[in-house]
Amino acid sequence: MSTTAEPQLELRGVTKRFGGVGAVDGVTFQVERGEILGIIGPNGAGKTTLLNCISGVHRVDGGDIRWEGRSITGMAPHRVARLGIGRTFQIVRPFGSMTVRENAAVGALFGSSAARRGPKQAFEIADQVLELVGLKAKAGQPVSALTIPDRKRLEVARAVATRPQLLLLDEVMAGLNNVEIDEALEMVRAVHATGVTVLLIEHVMRVIVGICRRAIVLDFGHVLAEGEPEVVLRDERVIKAYLGERYAKRLRTERGQDSPS
Amino acid sequence: MIATADSQRRWRRLFLIVGAIVAAYALLAPLTSLDAAQSANVPLLADKFWFRIATYVVMFVVMATAWNIIGGITGYAAFGNVAFFGIGAYTTGMLIAKAKWPFLVALPLAPILAALFAALVGLPLLRLRGHYFAVASLGVGVAVGELVQNIDYNGQPVFGGASGLFLPIYAVGHRGLFFFYLMCGAAAIAIAVTWWVLRSRFGYGLIAIRENEEAAAVLGVNTTAYKVGAFALAAALTGLAGGIFSQWNVFINQDNAFPIEYNVQMILMALLGGTGTVFGPAAGAVLLQLLIQFLGGSLPISIDLPFVSTEARPIVAQVILGLLLVVVVIFVPRGVIDFFGGRTRLSLSYLRRSLRDTSL
Amino acid sequence: MAAFVQLVILGLLAGGVYVAVGVGFGLVWGVLNIVNLAHGALVIVGGYITWQLFTAFGLDPFLTLPVDAVALFVLGYALQRGVINRIIRAPLLFTFLLTFGLNLVIVNILLLIFGSDFRSVTPTYSGQGFEIGGIVVPYVRLTSLGAAILLSAGLAFLLSRTRIGLAIHAIAADRDAAQLVGIDLRHAYAVTYGLGAACAGVAGGLIAMIQAITPTAGEPYTLQAFVVVILGGLGRVSATVVGGLAFGLVEAFGQSIPGSGSVFANAIAFGLMVLVLVTRPQGLMGRLR
Numbered sequence: 001m002s003t004t005a006e007p008q009l010e011l012r013g014v015t016k017r018f019g020g021v022g023a024v025d026g027v028t029f030q031v032e033r034g035e036i037l038g039i040i041g042p043n044g045a046g047k048t049t050l051l052n053c054i055s056g057v058h059r060v061d062g063g064d065i066r067w068e069g070r071s072i073t074g075m076a077p078h079r080v081a082r083l084g085i086g087r088t089f090q091i092v093r094p095f096g097s098m099t100v101r102e103n104a105a106v107g108a109l110f111g112s113s114a115a116r117r118g119p120k121q122a123f124e125i126a127d128q129v130l131e132l133v134g135l136k137a138k139a140g141q142p143v144s145a146l147t148i149p150d151r152k153r154l155e156v157a158r159a160v161a162t163r164p165q166l167l168l169l170d171e172v173m174a175g176l177n178n179v180e181i182d183e184a185l186e187m188v189r190a191v192h193a194t195g196v197t198v199l200l201i202e203h204v205m206r207v208i209v210g211i212c213r214r215a216i217v218l219d220f221g222h223v224l225a226e227g228e229p230e231v232v233l234r235d236e237r238v239i240k241a242y243l244g245e246r247y248a249k250r251l252r253t254e255r256g257q258d259s260p261s
Numbered sequence: 262m263i264a265t266a267d268s269q270r271r272w273r274r275l276f277l278i279v280g281a282i283v284a285a286y287a288l289l290a291p292l293t294s295l296d297a298a299q300s301a302n303v304p305l306l307a308d309k310f311w312f313r314i315a316t317y318v319v320m321f322v323v324m325a326t327a328w329n330i331i332g333g334i335t336g337y338a339a340f341g342n343v344a345f346f347g348i349g350a351y352t353t354g355m356l357i358a359k360a361k362w363p364f365l366v367a368l369p370l371a372p373i374l375a376a377l378f379a380a381l382v383g384l385p386l387l388r389l390r391g392h393y394f395a396v397a398s399l400g401v402g403v404a405v406g407e408l409v410q411n412i413d414y415n416g417q418p419v420f421g422g423a424s425g426l427f428l429p430i431y432a433v434g435h436r437g438l439f440f441f442y443l444m445c446g447a448a449a450i451a452i453a454v455t456w457w458v459l460r461s462r463f464g465y466g467l468i469a470i471r472e473n474e475e476a477a478a479v480l481g482v483n484t485t486a487y488k489v490g491a492f493a494l495a496a497a498l499t500g501l502a503g504g505i506f507s508q509w510n511v512f513i514n515q516d517n518a519f520p521i522e523y524n525v526q527m528i529l530m531a532l533l534g535g536t537g538t539v540f541g542p543a544a545g546a547v548l549l550q551l552l553i554q555f556l557g558g559s560l561p562i563s564i565d566l567p568f569v570s571t572e573a574r575p576i577v578a579q580v581i582l583g584l585l586l587v588v589v590v591i592f593v594p595r596g597v598i599d600f601f602g603g604r605t606r607l608s609l610s611y612l613r614r615s616l617r618d619t620s621l
Numbered sequence: 622m623a624a625f626v627q628l629v630i631l632g633l634l635a636g637g638v639y640v641a642v643g644v645g646f647g648l649v650w651g652v653l654n655i656v657n658l659a660h661g662a663l664v665i666v667g668g669y670i671t672w673q674l675f676t677a678f679g680l681d682p683f684l685t686l687p688v689d690a691v692a693l694f695v696l697g698y699a700l701q702r703g704v705i706n707r708i709i710r711a712p713l714l715f716t717f718l719l720t721f722g723l724n725l726v727i728v729n730i731l732l733l734i735f736g737s738d739f740r741s742v743t744p745t746y747s748g749q750g751f752e753i754g755g756i757v758v759p760y761v762r763l764t765s766l767g768a769a770i771l772l773s774a775g776l777a778f779l780l781s782r783t784r785i786g787l788a789i790h791a792i793a794a795d796r797d798a799a800q801l802v803g804i805d806l807r808h809a810y811a812v813t814y815g816l817g818a819a820c821a822g823v824a825g826g827l828i829a830m831i832q833a834i835t836p837t838a839g840e841p842y843t844l845q846a847f848v849v850v851i852l853g854g855l856g857r858v859s860a861t862v863v864g865g866l867a868f869g870l871v872e873a874f875g876q877s878i879p880g881s882g883s884v885f886a887n888a889i890a891f892g893l894m895v896l897v898l899v900t901r902p903q904g905l906m907g908r909l910r
């Protein structure tokens with residue numbers, strides 16, 4: 001776009017409460033165009049809630065979300081999607097009665113600047129995307145025939161088919177074994193290589209270290225630390241958040257070099 | 262077991278051929294009872310009585326097919342669609358009886374008004390999900406019927422009140438035939454619309470909403486607009502049937518324009534035939550409506566039920582219908598189209614599997 | 622002012638029946654996730670039992686209520702165990718249709734047995750009442766309200782203090798977890814539906830004293846049970862009590878609107894229900910499920 005100084009996505013003091021408890025509480029950060037930004041944090045830290053706020057699934061209780069300089073706070077999810085922000089769900093939500101190919105085609109039919117696409121072109125795009133994520137061989141199968149890792153791929157494929165400029169991935173590697181994680185990392189790199197900014201939410205630290213140049217740690221709805229993954233993961237507050245006070249003390253005395261994973 | 266591709270194709274072809282023959286017969290049989298045909302000694306295949314039943318059957322084809330758009334394709338269990346039938350009926354009824362409009366000019370306003378009403382109530386209602394939507398739509402259906410019957414202005418009932426609304430008889434030769442084919446036209450429109458929906462971007466959006474509404478939204482589907490659109494489309498088709506019904510029947514009141522049992526019947530027909538398909542609801546409507554008429558003793562071919570007096574017969578028919586409903590719901594959750602469409606074969610293991618899928 | 626007080630009292634008295642109709646319906650909906658379209662039919666079965674015992678043996682109608690409860694519990698238990706349990710995991714449309722089918726069967730069997738004549742239960746004290754400050758309070762209405770409150774209290778006690786009650790709570794919270802801790806789901810489901818049916822039976826006994834009944838008279842009560850449960854909010858007996866009384870009040874005030882007569886009461890009630898659903902889906906009292 002024209003103004004390169006502007007961050008692609010900017011959050012200012014974003015807050016979301018559930019019955020008084022702030023699941024996301026005054027979160028501020030920026031996403032630069034073209035980067036892969038990691039967001040980590042223990043279970044219940046508010047990562048998914050944050051993603052729901054950005055994609056318009058939740059209405060925020062406070063703060064501002066800006067996309068390319070324009071506020072998108074309170075915008076309906078489908079309009080956010082059409083602006084070019086795609087997302088996946090941590091708990092996969094495939095369209096069960098459709099085939100793999102049709103699932104991806106729905107993303108292509110709608111999604112960003114989709115108005116001109118009819119079903120025919122949408123299926124062509126779906127095929128390209130399925131190839132990218134490695135699901136081409138299973139295009140004609142019903143979703144029920146897919147394994148868990150494949151369902152996660154499909155979740156990504158559907159989001160990529162919307163042709164997003166920014167892709168929000170919610171724990172797409174949780175529950176996968178090491179080999180599957182490597183494959184998934186490959187997939188994320190391939191998507192990123194097509195020019196898509198990626199915001200990667202993960203519980204597994206290894207993933208963040210392997211692929212992100214920058215990471216944000218979330219805890220109890222607050223940003224705990226921000227910076228290079230290796231540095232962030234050595235931060236004492238982060239270790240404490242993940243492993244508890246006692247472990248942090250022991251670590252301090254032993255001063256181990258490894259990242260806690 | 263899932264049938265092989267080959268036997269699948271065979272079943273589907275058989276199904277299509279039988280369906281085409283039945284449809285051709287049903288469509289052409291009434292013609293043979295024309296005076297001209299009779300005097301030319303063409304054998305009589307249908308009498309006036311058959312027309313009436315056939316027109317009813319086709320009317321339900323329209324309603325079940327229309328319900329399928331919101332209930333089957335979009336997955337919103339609308340339980341008050343009879344409101345649209347009644348609104349359609351009263352729209353044409355009022356325009357003809359009170360404003361003296363010609364029937365064919367008044368008829369197009371039936372679907373338009375029904376759709377407008379659906380869009381209006383759909384905006385708040387379609388924010389509800391599951392049971393809540395079903396119950397609220399039922400409430401709207403009941404309330405509209407009551408309002409229409411009871412609204413007074415200066416002490417005069419606006420819509421004919423409890424004594425109903427009489428329309429002048431439509432002057433056209435072969436009236437029964439005319440309304441039968443008119444209703445068939447409505448059914449053709451309903452089926453064609455469904456066919457188009459299932460192939461369009463609109464339809465993919467609706468199915469996505471049915472399968473997972475939030476996922477559909479984040480992929481860019483304008484869920485509110487799509488749901489309201491589907492609801493209004495279903496309403497328009499149902500209203501069209503109502504509009505034709507009012508002139509055909511010449512008399513409308515709360516009982517025949519807003520019968521609560523139609524709500525359940527159209528759903529049952531769609532389920533029986535297979536929801537979400539193009540022809541399923543139509544097939545289910547023909548099957549169930551004929552069965553209802555047969556059990557009620559209105560068909561010329563009927564058998565005597567043992568131990569049942571003639572007065573008790575309609576009641577026993579209702580009991581049988583209820584039991585049938587229970588059996589269908591328990592054993593055939595995916596509709597009969599599953600068998601005839603060739604996706605599955607009717608077998609004991611199929612029945613056992615569908616039981617296992619849903620029971621505790 | 623006196624007219625206002627009179628309306629409030631009449632509304633609360635009428636609300637007794639709605640409380641009785643609502644609690645069983647709400648229990649089945651809240652725990653089993655079934656919108657029971659056969660509820661009105663079960664209500665009327667209770668009404669006919671009371672009528673039969675009253676006309677054949679001259680039993681005081683209030684004494685027949687326990688009989689209604691037991692008989693309907695057995696019927697409800699059997700229906701759930703034998704039929705409804707088989708589709709409990711199917712989409713909601715199926716439970717709707719199944720219970721509608723049961724409704725059709727029950728109503729028409731009643732028609733075969735009792736015909737379509739109006740039947741009423743008229744003990745010597747029916748039509749009598751007492752007066753305070755110019756307001757007439759009919760005995761039957763007042764006792765019905767008391768019986769309905771007692772019924773709700775009994776149900777609430779049963780749900781919170783007994784083994785089976787706790788099991789029912791566990792199921793409502795999480796079916797699979799309940800099964801893991803050793804609760805016999807089929808039995809507990811059947812008991813829940815049986816309790817709902819028993820409440821319906823008692824409601825039917827009360828209704829038979831207040832209006833003449835026919836086999837088809839139950840249908841409006843199914844619809845009204847919806848409204849009551851939604852007004853109060855799903856999930857707690859006390860919320861349904863509030864919903865039932867609120868419904869009685871709405872009806873009383875709706876009927877008093879000049880020119881509307883009784884005919885708009887239903888339309889007003891349903892309009893209110895849709896309004897509550899859209900603006901406050903958890904009900905006046907409830908928490909969101």
Ligand SMILES: Nc1ncnc2c1ncn2[C@@H]1O[C@H](COP(=O)(O)OP(=O)(O)O)[C@@H](O)[C@H]1O
Nearest residue numbers: 018022023041042043044045046047048049050
């Ligand atoms: N829809 C919701 N209603 C109520 N509380 C919620 C909801 N979604 C999330 N929460 C709460 O918000 C907190 C953050 O949850 P979540 O964003 O899912 O965490 P994470 O994704 O980091 O594991 C948790 O305490 C969770 O219980």
Ligand SMILES: [Mg+2]
Nearest residue numbers: 047048049090
């Ligand atoms: Mg999460």
